[in-house]
Amino acid sequence: MMEENYKENVQLCWQDYKIQMDSIEKDWCDWAIISRPYSSLQNCLEQKAESFGVGFPNPWAEQVILETHQIHFANCSLVQPTFTDPPEDVLLAMIIAPICLIPFLVTLVVWRSKDGEAQT
Structure with missing residues (x-):
């Protein structure tokens, strides 16, 4: 009931x-x-x-x-934003920055590891 x-x-x-x-x-x-x-x-x-x-x-x-x-709501659909590629100069900066950063980081690691050996 x-x-x-x-x-x-x-x-x-x-x-x-x-x-x-x-x-x-x-x-x-x-x-x-x-x-x-x-x-x-x-x-x-x-x-x-x-x-x-x-x-x-x-x-x-x-x-x-x-x-x-x-x-x-049967006829309602989500409007999906259309993604576009970033401008070419932004894209190049996003690609080149990590590439240039890698040799610097490798050099820094090697340099710091040599300092560590000299101290022991």
Whole structure:
């Protein structure tokens, strides 16, 4: 019986969320616009779970969240930034700097190891 009451309360969260989302003009992929209703849904689901002594997340809450993603966010995709090559002068500096640094470091190691032998 308690499980049924919890499911009904989860549906109330869903209905409130759906009303909020339906009032938004289909710009559901803009997080700045949908973050408030989405956070309200999550808070509602968490509060209902806590008041009924059910852990969160749980299968019923997950079903509601999955349903909202299928209905409201199915056409949203992540915009991946396109990477470009750095300018040629930057690229050359990044290549030449370590190449020039290696002989200096080798010389430094050899010089320090000779100093170590003289002291013992």
